[in-house]
Amino acid sequence: MSGENTDRTPVANADVCVVGAGPAGALVADRLAGDHEVVVLDAGPRFDPADRLDRQERAIRPSYDRPDVWDVGGERDAHSNAGEWFYPLNHARVKGIGGSTLHWQGMVMRLHEDDFASGTERGVGPDWPIDYADLRPYYAAAERELGVAGASDNPYAPPREEPHPMPAFEPSYSDSLFAEACEELEIDMHSVPNARNSETYDGRSACAGYGTCQPVCPAGAKYDATVHVDRAEETGATVIDRAPVQRLDHDADRVTAAVYATPDGEEHRQEADAFVVACGGVETPRLLLLSDSEEYPDGLANSSGAVGRFFMDHLFAGVGGTLDEPTRQNHVGFYTSACDQFYDEADEEIAPFKLEFLNYAGPSPVEEALTGDDWGDTLLARLRDGYGTHVAMGGLVEQLPQSDSYVGLDPDRTDDHGNPVPEIHWSVGDRALRTIERANEIQRSILEELGAEIEWVAGPDATGPAYHHMGTTRMSADPDAGVVDADCRTHDLDNCWIASSSVFPTSGAMNPTLTIAALALRVADDVERRL
Amino acid sequence: MQLTRRDATAALAAVGATGGVALAARREGDRSEDEGTLDEESVRASMVAVATVVYPSAVDGVETFVNRFLDGRLTGSTHADGLRTAVGELDDAARSWYGAPIPDLSESDRDRLLREIGADIAEADRDGTLAERVRYYVVNELLLALYASPTGGELVGLENPQGHPGGTESYQRGP
Numbered sequence: 016m017s018g019e020n021t022d023r024t025p026v027a028n029a030d031v032c033v034v035g036a037g038p039a040g041a042l043v044a045d046r047l048a049g050d051h052e053v054v055v056l057d058a059g060p061r062f063d064p065a066d067r068l069d070r071q072e073r074a075i076r077p078s079y080d081r082p083d084v085w086d087v088g089g090e091r092d093a094h095s096n097a098g099e100w101f102y103p104l105n106h107a108r109v110k111g112i113g114g115s116t117l118h119w120q121g122m123v124m125r126l127h128e129d130d131f132a133s134g135t136e137r138g139v140g141p142d143w144p145i146d147y148a149d150l151r152p153y154y155a156a157a158e159r160e161l162g163v164a165g166a167s168d169n170p171y172a173p174p175r176e177e178p179h180p181m182p183a184f185e186p187s188y189s190d191s192l193f194a195e196a197c198e199e200l201e202i203d204m205h206s207v208p209n210a211r212n213s214e215t216y217d218g219r220s221a222c223a224g225y226g227t228c229q230p231v232c233p234a235g236a237k238y239d240a241t242v243h244v245d246r247a248e249e250t251g252a253t254v255i256d257r258a259p260v261q262r263l264d265h266d267a268d269r270v271t272a273a274v275y276a277t278p279d280g281e282e283h284r285q286e287a288d289a290f291v292v293a294c295g296g297v298e299t300p301r302l303l304l305l306s307d308s309e310e311y312p313d314g315l316a317n318s319s320g321a322v323g324r325f326f327m328d329h330l331f332a333g334v335g336g337t338l339d340e341p342t343r344q345n346h347v348g349f350y351t352s353a354c355d356q357f358y359d360e361a362d363e364e365i366a367p368f369k370l371e372f373l374n375y376a377g378p379s380p381v382e383e384a385l386t387g388d389d390w391g392d393t394l395l396a397r398l399r400d401g402y403g404t405h406v407a408m409g410g411l412v413e414q415l416p417q418s419d420s421y422v423g424l425d426p427d428r429t430d431d432h433g434n435p436v437p438e439i440h441w442s443v444g445d446r447a448l449r450t451i452e453r454a455n456e457i458q459r460s461i462l463e464e465l466g467a468e469i470e471w472v473a474g475p476d477a478t479g480p481a482y483h484h485m486g487t488t489r490m491s492a493d494p495d496a497g498v499v500d501a502d503c504r505t506h507d508l509d510n511c512w513i514a515s516s517s518v519f520p521t522s523g524a525m526n527p528t529l530t531i532a533a534l535a536l537r538v539a540d541d542v543e544r545r546l
Numbered sequence: 547m548q549l550t551r552r553d554a555t556a557a558l559a560a561v562g563a564t565g566g567v568a569l570a571a572r573r574e575g576d577r578s579e580d581e582g583t584l585d586e587e588s589v590r591a592s593m594v595a596v597a598t599v600v601y602p603s604a605v606d607g608v609e610t611f612v613n614r615f616l617d618g619r620l621t622g623s624t625h626a627d628g629l630r631t632a633v634g635e636l637d638d639a640a641r642s643w644y645g646a647p648i649p650d651l652s653e654s655d656r657d658r659l660l661r662e663i664g665a666d667i668a669e670a671d672r673d674g675t676l677a678e679r680v681r682y683y684v685v686n687e688l689l690l691a692l693y694a695s696p697t698g699g700e701l702v703g704l705e706n707p708q709g710h711p712g713g714t715e716s717y718q719r720g721p
Contacts, residue, residue, distance in 0.1 A: 068562030075561075075690065075709055078670040078682060188720045213714075223711035225560075234711065346706045346717035374717060380702040381693040381709055385686045388666040390600035391657075398693075398702045 023277040025285040026054040026253045030546055032273050032287035034260050034302065037114020038528060039514035039535040040293035041243035042160060046539035048250035051546060054285055055244070055252060056275050058091070058259035058298070059111030064241075067233040074227050077385050084230045085109040085117055090431035091259070094297075098420065098440035102328075107482035108295060112256055115295065115482070116239040116528070118230035121210040121349065123163050123529035125154050128173050129359055130367065130523035138363040139446070140415050140521040144492040144501035147173055150533050157532035158208075161238040162216040165208030171355035181213045183351075184222075187374045188343040189406060190352040196464035197354070202457070204372065207353040210238040210528070217242070226379075228348035258283075261432060263290065263306040263315055263511070270315075270511045276432050289542050293514040293535070296326070296484025300422050300517060301437045303488070303498075316488070316505040321498050323423055323487050325416035326439070327522045328480035330447050332368065332454035335376055335407030336467035342406050344376045350409075357457065358524065366413040366450040367524040370457065377405025406467055408458040412450045412478075413524040414443055416486050441480075448475040483527045488517040502541040503534060510545075514538045549607040553695035554614035560694040560709035584634040590616055592633045592648040597688045599656045604701060605692070615691045625683075628672055632683035635676050639663060660685065 030051035033040045035058075044055050062085070073079040082088045082105045094104045109117045128147040133140040151174075158165075158180055165179035183206040186194075190204065197204050211228070212221045219242070223234040232239070248254055257278050264272040264284065272284040292299050300323035306315035314322045354370040361367040380398045389397060414420075420442045424435035455474050462469055473479070491497025494506035499518050505511045514535040516527040584592065594612045601608055620626045633648075640648045640659055648656060660666060664677030670686045671678035690709075692698035699707030703721075706712030 068560070071709060072561040072690070075694070076670065076682075076686065078672065078686075184714065185718050187717045191720075222714050224706055224713045224716070225711050226706070226708040341703065341721035343717065343719070343721065345704060345708055346712070347714060348708070351717075379708045380699065380704055381690065381707050384689045384693040385670065390666070390685065390689070392602045392604075394600075394689075395602035395604070395701060403703050 029287040035293035038240040041240035042535040044247040045243040048247045048252035053252040055254040061112045061256040095425045099442035102439040102441040113241040122526040123210045124525040126523045133521045153533035164213035166206040169205040212236040226348045296517040300487040325486040327486040329411040332410040332451040333473035334458035336469040337404045368412040371409040373407045376407035485516040485519040490518040549611035557691040557695040558618040595649040629683040632679040
């Protein structure tokens with residue numbers, strides 16, 4: 016169901032309409048499809064798995080930009096930037112069946128207990144209306160669904176009730192170099208959970224070592240949401256691709272239909288008893304804003320005024336350099352060791368942050384080979400000179416929600432269907448910038464202990480987003496302070512849920528997808544209860 | 547270092563058979579049907595001849611490697627069409643400027659031809675100028691095949707180069 020002649024007409028008597036076929040929408044659909052009539056609408060196409068090697072070639076060849084790999088861009092994905100900081104939105108998302116898990120790195124940590132109570136424990140930001148204990152069983156379920164390779168060697172991780180579904184990936188050779196330096200500095204290293212198969216899991220192969228995890232895994236060993244879309248369809252769900260939802264029709268208390276466009280130029284109305292909006296941290300608030308009405312003049316479900324507000328991402332902090340010995344980088348595209356030791360030292364002044372020991376520092380020889388004006392022996396000499404001794408550390412830093420960081424609608428620009436495009440106003444506060452400096456300080460000390468010659472620092476002036484869109488339909492028990500309640504159901508509309516990182520009141524510093532998945536499973540349970 | 551058919555097969559496993567452009571139709575009307583057309587054998591011979599220039603002198607077995615790689619690339623895809631056309635136009639230039647087809651030129655003349663075309667400084671672009679297309683379909687095609695293969699990676703010190711599904715053992719091993 017992906018071509019021009021595909022039947023994209025609405026499903027009669029649908030119980031649940033899910034908007035968005037990324038991980039949140041896919042998990043909700045999969046959970047509910049067995050007992051209910053479920054339809055999933057997605058703005059993007061159904062990608063052919065047979066094309067993945069071609070997409071990998073795009074990732075390697077320098078003549079393609081990152082959005083080209085998954086056909087992002089053009090009028091469909093038009094957007095504007097009007098904030099203090101530039102946000103490269105089309106590098107940060109994929110539209111289509113599977114959503115941004117098609118290009119994600121695949122790191123899946125649980126948030127820490129204090130992340131759910133930032134206001135109480137750290138003195139800044141709102142508390143979540145749920146705590147770690149509420150989400151804990153859903154985290155375990157999400158780890159089973161996605162397939163997570165991990166170990167219980169991290170003394171700083173929140174409590175867990177069972178081992179990870181798969182054993183962790185073994186540490187890398189360069190991890191062993193870092194380990195000596197960290198031991199000297201009394202800094203703890205531990206494994207890191209990957210949504211990537213360390214062994215055959217759920218019918219998918221173990222990691223084949225292509226080394227291009229981000230932006231494409233040709234082996235299918237890295238989890239992506241097509242896994243659950245496929246399963247939902249097998250169970251009976253209907254998935255309609257290339258069907259961008261234009262607006263949500265509604266009355267005062269309920270969403271009545273998702274109005275979507277199809278490639279033939281037609282518009283359709285998908286009615287359902289329940290609606291789950293799962294379009295990510297940018298398109299979710301945009302859809303609500305586009306669905307304004309007399310009842311909701313500032314945007315659907317926006318009585319609080321919080322729709323689009325408090326846009327957050329994680330900030331990258333990193334340091335890299337070279338040693339005078341081989342470091343064996345770029346064999347795989349994921350990292351195998353991390354450090355959460357400093358995470359829970361967070362307070363009003365310093366945000367939580369995590370540290371990563373990278374396995375892909377320095378240039379990838381094959382990518383380097385395709386650039387430059389040399390070839391033959393000269394090229395080989397350049398490649399040998401450029402490869403082999405790099406080391407690098409990365410890290411993610413929490414950004415606090417702030418009112419001047421938000422997603423709105425651009426009044427002057429429309430997309431391919433005539434709808435105002437998202438306008439990103441991204442700004443970052445001093446606490447995050449201070450924390451980047453703190454992370455750099457530790458990273459630099461480790462590299463110096465290693466004896467590295469430091470060549471670059473991604474500090475406050477050179478940081479960038481981790482492509483985790485959060486906060487724009489925040490969760491709150493108070494209808495005046497948030498868009499959704501503790502069950503991720505909108506305060507304004509009885510039959511509308513949001514499954515997305517857009518509901519995060521604060522972001523923590525852990526990659527968000529496992530929390531997205533856990534919340535999605537929890538949403539599915541709540542929808543089930545209320546149907 | 548000996549390149550093998552297995553290396554070529556590995557390189558194909560890394561990049562597939564359709565060259566990334568099966569996903570998007572080439573711009574219409576960019577070249578005439580018969581301009582720069584070469585028969586299959588000549589395309590292969592020309593690619594092997596260029597490979598001996600752009601590959602380091604340390605590798606042997608170039609002809610077998612390139613031919614095996616092209617077995618998987620010269621299919622009915624738009625990429626194959628673009629490759630044939632670019633090689634054909636490069637061959638036209640060879641005949642016009644040097645009076646002989648690419649395989650008959652000396653290695654130094656082949657090197658000079660590529661540089662005179664501008665393939666050394668051009669940005670690779672499948673829809674671009676002749677220089678940009680030669681960079682994309684000829685020079686980078688051959689370099690991608692080599693350096694995404696295990697033997698090509700080993701030349702640099704990386705036995706599991708990006709694009710090659712070399713498993714999850716080598717990243718754990720020391721030098």
